[in-house]
Amino acid sequence: MEFKISYKKLLKALQKVQGIIERREIKPILSNILIKAGENQIEISATNLEVSIKEFLEAEIFEKGSMVLDAKKVFEIIKEMPDKEIYFKKKENNWIEITTDNIFFNIVGVDAKEFPEVSFLEEEEFQEVNKRNIKEMIEKTIFAASNDETRVNLNGVFFEKIIKAGKDVIRMVATDGHRLSMIDKEIEGDSKKGILAIEPLQKGLLFPKKGLLELKKMLDDGLDNQNLFLLLKQNNGIFKKENMMLSIRVIDEEFPNYKQAIPEEIKNKAIIDRIRFLNSLKRISVIAEERSKAINLFFGKNTLEVFTINPVFGEGRETISIGYEGENIRLGFNAGYLVDSINAIDGEEIVIKIKDKDSPVTITPLNDDEYTCVIMPMEIKE
C-alpha cells in the first residue's frame, strides 16, 4: 500500500486516537494502530477493546492496502516532521517506509490481520439520529453511573426503547444505587427510519461509562446540527459521523430493575427556583462534612431551609421561599447529588416530590416530563 497525506490532518487524527490506547495492555497488538487505504481516503483505527475509534482522512492513494504500526512511535515521528506532505509505503514483511523531504524512516510493522477491527456487515444499516438529543441525553444521565468496579452492572448508562404517551421514545437511565437519572426523548433524525425497531433496544443495552465519555467527546466536536448515524447490535454500538466512527462494547450484565426505585403518586410537591436553590446548595455545602457532603432540607409552608451542621467548622443556614403546601418535613441529602441533578435540568423551576423522610424523592423540571432524577435521602440524626 502506498499513500500521501498532509501533515496537519494526519497529526490531528493521530493525536485523537492516542487517547484510546492504554499503555499497560496485556495484548501487545493494542498498542498499535491500523491504517487502511481505500479509494481516496485512509482510515486510522485504534482500540482498547472496550472502545474502538476510527478516523477517516482524505489522502492521495497510490495503492490500497492496510498496515499496523506502533501508535506512540508513529505519533512521535510525525509530530517532529515539517509541515509537508508525508508519504507512507508498506513493503515486504510489513516494513513501513515513512518519508518527507529528505527525512526517511523504515519502521517495523505488524501483520494487518492481527489487529482486532470492529466489523459490521454490508447489510447492517446505520440509522440516522438527532445528534443534539443524544448528546443531551448522555450529559443528563452519565453523572449518575457508578464508578465502583465491583458493581459492573451499574458502571454504565442503560439504553432502552419504551412507549410513552403512545409514542415510541428512547430512554437512557443510569444509577449508582443512591441516585438515579433518567431521560426519555425521541431521537429519530430526518430519515424517520426505524431506529426503534432495532432488536437489541427492546431488551435494552448497557453501555459503559468510559465509552460514553468518548462518545460525548466525539459529539462535542463539530456542529450540533451535523448528523449522527448509529448501529446498535447485541454486542456493541457503533456511532458514526462523517469523519469519525466510534464503537463501544456493551456490558454483559443485568441492569437492575430501576422502575421499582421511581416513586409514584406523591402528594407533597415543592416548586423551587432552580438557580436560587443551586446557589444556596453550593454556598451551604462549603462547610458540610467533606466526604458525605451531608446537608439538611427543611420543607415548611412556602419556605425551604437549607442548613448544615459540621462539628469541625460550625453551621450554615439559608432560607428560600418556595411553593409548598404539603406537610412539614426534614430530609438529609448528599449536596453533591442534588447539585448534579439540578445542573442537569434546563428550566427555570424544578419540582421536588417528597413522600416521607425515608423514601426517595424525585426531582423534575416544571412542566416537562422528559427528565427525572431520583435521590435517596440520608438518615439524619436528631
Added chain:
Amino acid sequence: MIVNFDQIRGHRKILELLTRVVHTKRLAHAYVFSGLEGIGKRLTALALAKNLLCSSGGGKSCGTCSACIQVARGNHPDLMMIEPEKGVITIDNIRNLKRELSRKSFSGGYKVCLVDDADKMNLQAENALLKTLEEPTPDTVIILITAKPYRLLPTVLSRCQHLKFQPLALFDASELIMGGVAGVGKDDALLMASLTGGSPGKSFTLKVEQLKGLRDSWINQSKFCAQAKDENFFVGEENFLSDKENVDLKLNLLRLWYRDLALYKIYGNFDCVLNKDKAEEIASQSSALSLERILNALLGTEKYSATLEYNANPQLTLEAILMMLNPKRDFFWSKKI
C-alpha cells in the same frame, strides 16, 4: 504454534467429544483439562479456542482468517489467557478476567478464557472464580488447565466438565520427540518417552547426553548393590546424591532399569526392553538377582518416589533407596513391601 484437532496426537476420545460439542454448539461453560504435563492439554484448549473463534464459522478453523491469526499470536480480543505470575494466580488476575468477561464479546461470537496451571490459583482467587463458573455470561467458555486437578477446590471442580487427558502412547510420544528434538534416534526417543511417562513436552526439556550419564551411574550403582560385598551402599560421585535437580528423573531412570531387568528375567529376550543399548548389562545383572529382589527394588523405588510429592528431602530419599537396594542391609530385604 497452534494446530487443529486433527493434528493433535492421541486423546482421540476427548477430541471427538470436543469436535461434536463445537459442531452442535452444546459446549459446557467450563472445562477442566487435566493430565500429565506436556501431553497437549494447552494445545487442545487453544485448538478449541481457534475453532470457536474462527470467523469462517462451521466449527472448524481455517487458519487463514484474521481471527485465526489473532488467536495464534495471542491477540484475539475474545480470547483471554491467564498464567501464574511468579508461581501463583492471584485474585487480581481473576478480577481482571471477570472484568473482561463482563463485556459482550468483541466480535459477536464466543468468549474463551484459558487458565493455565489452574492449580496455581490461590484460595482467594479460586473462590473469586466460583461465581463466574456458576453463573457465566452467555457464550462463554472457561478452560482450566492443570496437571494437578486434586489441588483445585472441590467446589471449582464440580462446576466444570472434567476431561482427563491420558499420557500419550509411547509410540506416539516417541515420534513427537523425534520430530521435536534434533538428532534423537528411535531407541533414545522411546527411552525419553517412557522416562517422562509419555509426555513429549517434558521430553523436550531433556538432554540425551545428560540422561545417559545419569542412567550409567545408576547401572553402576545397581551392579554394585547386586554384588553386595559389604554394607557400603554408594559408589559414585558425591553430588549425585546432593544435587536437588532432576530427582524425579533419576528415580524414573532407576525404575526403568529395574523394569528392564524384570522383563528380561521373565521373558529371556530383549523385545520389550527399553535400554536396548545396555543389553549385556541387563543380562548379567538380571541373572545375578532373583525376580523377587528385582520386583522389590521396583516397588521400593515407586514407594520412595511417591514421598517426594509430599516434600520429602531429595537427598535422604535417594540414600534410603540406595540402602534398600543393598541386600547386605537385610532390614529391607527381610521385609516385603
